[in-house]
Amino acid sequence: MFIPEASNSARYVDAAFLVIVGISVALLAGVTSVMLFLIFRYKRRRGTKAEQVEGGTALEIIWTVIPVVLVLVMFVIGERSFRLIRSAPREIMTIRVDARQWSWMFGYDNGRQSDQLRVPLGKPVKLRLSSRDVLHSFYVPAFRIKEDCVPGMETYLWFTPQQQGSFDIFCTEYCGLGHSGMLAKVVVMPEKEFDEWYAGAGAKGNRGLQLLLEKGCLGCHTTDGTLKVGPTFKGIYGRTVTVVTSGKERTITVDGDYLKRSVLDPGADIVKGFPPVMPKIPVTPEELDAIEDYLEHLR
Amino acid sequence: MPAESMTTSERSYLQEGGRFKGVFSWIFTTDHKRIGILYLASIFTFFSIGVIIGLLMRLNLIEPGRFISERTYNSLFTVHGVIQIFLFIIPGIPASFGNFFLPIHLGARDVAFPRLNIFSWWLYISGGALVILSIFLPGGAPDTGWTFYAPYSIRTTSNVSLAASGIFIVGFSSILTGLNFVTTIHRLRAPGMTWFRMPLFIWSLYATAWTQILATPVLAITLLLLILERSFGIGFFEPLKGGDPIMFEHLFWMYSHPAVYIMILPAMGVVSEIFPVFSRKNIFGYKAVAFSSLGIAFFGYLVWGHHMFTSGMSDISRVIFSLITFLVAVPSGVKVFNWIATMYKGSVRVDSPLLFCLAFIFLFSIAGLTGLIIGTLSLNLYLHGTYFIVGHFHYTMFGGAGFGFFAGLHYWFPKMFGRMFNERAAKIAWLIMFIGFNILYFSMFLLGLQGMPRRYFQYLPQFRMNHILSTVGSWILAAGLLIMFGNLIRALFRGEKAPANPWGGSTLEWTLPSPPGRENFRETPVVRGGPYTFE
Numbered sequence A: 001m002f003i004p005e006a007s008n009s010a011r012y013v014d015a016a017f018l019v020i021v022g023i024s025v026a027l028l029a030g031v032t033s034v035m036l037f038l039i040f041r042y043k044r045r046r047g048t049k050a051e052q053v054e055g056g057t058a059l060e061i062i063w064t065v066i067p068v069v070l071v072l073v074m075f076v077i078g079e080r081s082f083r084l085i086r087s088a089p090r091e092i093m094t095i096r097v098d099a100r101q102w103s104w105m106f107g108y109d110n111g112r113q114s115d116q117l118r119v120p121l122g123k124p125v126k127l128r129l130s131s132r133d134v135l136h137s138f139y140v141p142a143f144r145i146k147e148d149c150v151p152g153m154e155t156y157l158w159f160t161p162q163q164q165g166s167f168d169i170f171c172t173e174y175c176g177l178g179h180s181g182m183l184a185k186v187v188v189m190p191e192k193e194f195d196e197w198y199a200g201a202g203a204k205g206n207r208g209l210q211l212l213l214e215k216g217c218l219g220c221h222t223t224d225g226t227l228k229v230g231p232t233f234k235g236i237y238g239r240t241v242t243v244v245t246s247g248k249e250r251t252i253t254v255d256g257d258y259l260k261r262s263v264l265d266p267g268a269d270i271v272k273g274f275p276p277v278m279p280k281i282p283v284t285p286e287e288l289d290a291i292e293d294y295l296e297h298l299r
Numbered sequence B: 001m002p003a004e005s006m007t008t009s010e011r012s013y014l015q016e017g018g019r020f021k022g023v024f025s026w027i028f029t030t031d032h033k034r035i036g037i038l039y040l041a042s043i044f045t046f047f048s049i050g051v052i053i054g055l056l057m058r059l060n061l062i063e064p065g066r067f068i069s070e071r072t073y074n075s076l077f078t079v080h081g082v083i084q085i086f087l088f089i090i091p092g093i094p095a096s097f098g099n100f101f102l103p104i105h106l107g108a109r110d111v112a113f114p115r116l117n118i119f120s121w122w123l124y125i126s127g128g129a130l131v132i133l134s135i136f137l138p139g140g141a142p143d144t145g146w147t148f149y150a151p152y153s154i155r156t157t158s159n160v161s162l163a164a165s166g167i168f169i170v171g172f173s174s175i176l177t178g179l180n181f182v183t184t185i186h187r188l189r190a191p192g193m194t195w196f197r198m199p200l201f202i203w204s205l206y207a208t209a210w211t212q213i214l215a216t217p218v219l220a221i222t223l224l225l226l227i228l229e230r231s232f233g234i235g236f237f238e239p240l241k242g243g244d245p246i247m248f249e250h251l252f253w254m255y256s257h258p259a260v261y262i263m264i265l266p267a268m269g270v271v272s273e274i275f276p277v278f279s280r281k282n283i284f285g286y287k288a289v290a291f292s293s294l295g296i297a298f299f300g301y302l303v304w305g306h307h308m309f310t311s312g313m314s315d316i317s318r319v320i321f322s323l324i325t326f327l328v329a330v331p332s333g334v335k336v337f338n339w340i341a342t343m344y345k346g347s348v349r350v351d352s353p354l355l356f357c358l359a360f361i362f363l364f365s366i367a368g369l370t371g372l373i374i375g376t377l378s379l380n381l382y383l384h385g386t387y388f389i390v391g392h393f394h395y396t397m398f399g400g401a402g403f404g405f406f407a408g409l410h411y412w413f414p415k416m417f418g419r420m421f422n423e424r425a426a427k428i429a430w431l432i433m434f435i436g437f438n439i440l441y442f443s444m445f446l447l448g449l450q451g452m453p454r455r456y457f458q459y460l461p462q463f464r465m466n467h468i469l470s471t472v473g474s475w476i477l478a479a480g481l482l483i484m485f486g487n488l489i490r491a492l493f494r495g496e497k498a499p500a501n502p503w504g505g506s507t508l509e510w511t512l513p514s515p516p517g518r519e520n521f522r523e524t525p526v527v528r529g530g531p532y533t534f535e
Ligand code: HEM
Pocket: B050, B051, B054, B055, B057, B058, B077, B078, B080, B081, B082, B084, B085, B088, B089, B144, B145, B146, B147, B390, B394, B397, B398, B402, B454, B455, B456, B457, B474, B477, B478
């Protein structure tokens, strides 16, 4: 209709939508046209007088009972499709969805992690949702599914992707400054391609990049030069920046020490023009070295 | 024409300030009419601030980041929501028109507790001041959304506690007003004013007042817990301390859903007054309209969970909340049918108050029907948290309650201020607002169907067209609002003198001069028939 129907649940939802919108439009058109008709038919004219009609019990009953029946029909349609959308089959692949301010991470059973949700076409997938900080909500419009990610609790969603391609993931529960940038993609791939990726040699990838992903750094910083909540990492090493240190502005050139300090004590130097929102993220010295090394070479 | 001749002999409530002079004759008054006007002025002020913030948000959304930063945007929608909900639409009709007309409709000289009444306004204005203060104090304007969901609302360093305290205080004003109204309706009805001779506006205020008394304490407790948690880290809602964020949602909506009926019921009451007068006919189905108000107020308590269909709440509770939500729609439908049927065989004159009522019916029908769409469980998974919701609640609160408020404003303006406004200008303003409104908010339904999430400072390119459309609509609506308020403010100073009964109304306020005298009735009226009897 407005957007692709890319999952099994999308079919149910759109069918329910059509029926209910159909009934609604008919009701609205009915109410509006009767209203307009009465206004013109009984317009005040000289010499005519209102005829006092007090009401009618029969009418009251009719226009109570018919709406009750209609809304019950709508309820049942909604409840049926809801059941289908919520009952996951037994044989199912599960993926962990880890939400945090302001990024998504997807964890697979073999330990593989990714910032995109890669899934095989036509295979049911169950998502186990959780949050590391505040409320978030996992939403894929093309799949017509959504569920909150609640800290301290696990929730779930499932779907069978039915269309190859890549679809938007949004966070739909307000979660602070970077909420509107908390986006990702579902990538639906043919099964063979997925299997290759799943088992693939790239599974490890670059350690530094992997860490940026796992620690959630990429929720606010990018590696491609675009701006999110914080400064981009692209070309950061050697860049000259103005920072605010305990209320005073100074100009520095980014080096390894500065990078490390920024991770260990994010409040120490705030780059001018950015909000002081970066949390302290625990890292081991070895991890910090890997991150520094990656950033140093990110051109 | 006995009413006409009284005007000359008696000083109106506008001239008769009581013990004090100037401003003090207003802020220390105990006259329910003056208190009504105080509320009207304050509500108008807050509404204007809210609208300006709304326009700024729309401005950002044609080109995110160009005019407004991300941090500011998040505060804008929060403050906009808080002001429009807690300072405009909830007090809205009951505090202004309710205060002014409830005693008159009953044939009484004042409400049961006049001092408590002015105290309620003081509470309201102090709470409102705290909310406004929270925008400017260091720490930054609150940035949580008007729903204050935990744990974000606990962790943010913005002035959430201050704004929450403001709302807490405003809540008490609402409770006290409710108490005052219930008591007045029970105790101060004129001789012969039986329950079923009361105007339907009073029935709607009665149902609303009970909701104010019973539901608002839940909000007060919720906000108190939030403030305590922020100040002392107690751990009611913070999962790191064993708290439960979903409990916050339950508590919040346990008040805030019934609050939707605090907003809409009085507007329905206004509409129920206007249809008979402009059709010169008794209301169709008086009892059906009266009892449906009580029905809505009662069932309104049982549906708060429909705001939480994707919250992680159990599936069975989702099903039950969905069922009750569908049923609560029915009494509203019944009201719509009765209003329309009132025109049947009537003698209908389409003046501005009726025009606003017709717009009310159309916009509120869209609100109700889209409410059914998002009340449908499976569709909620698709549309919750998107612009579809933003469209839906603006149709309810602005298209419904807001237009009902404007209807009442035009209907009662001559009575309250003794002046007539320019009818032509009122109609033009109405048309522009109606068009602007639908462009502004209908495009939000389309955005929601495309999947655009709400509370987004920026968005992906596929949403651009509809956002631009919506912003253009906001400018048209704003132009209409300017004409409407310009027309009314001009009428305050330059309008023709209003007769006692310009619309041919049959409830008690129209037996008084415009504006009424300090004591309302010279002699307590004796009521001999129903509220809508036309010769
Ligand atoms: C010209 C008038 C108005 C405009 C242009 C306007 C615009 C907006 C916009 C664009 C949003 C969505 C922000 C977002 O989700 O990113 C919004 C939210 C909201 N509006 Fe309005 N609005 C107007 C009047 C009103 C009125 C009269 C009411 C209530 C009676 C109201 C109540 C709300 C509420 C409760 C929210 C939700 C805030 C939140 O998400 O926390 N608005 N408005």
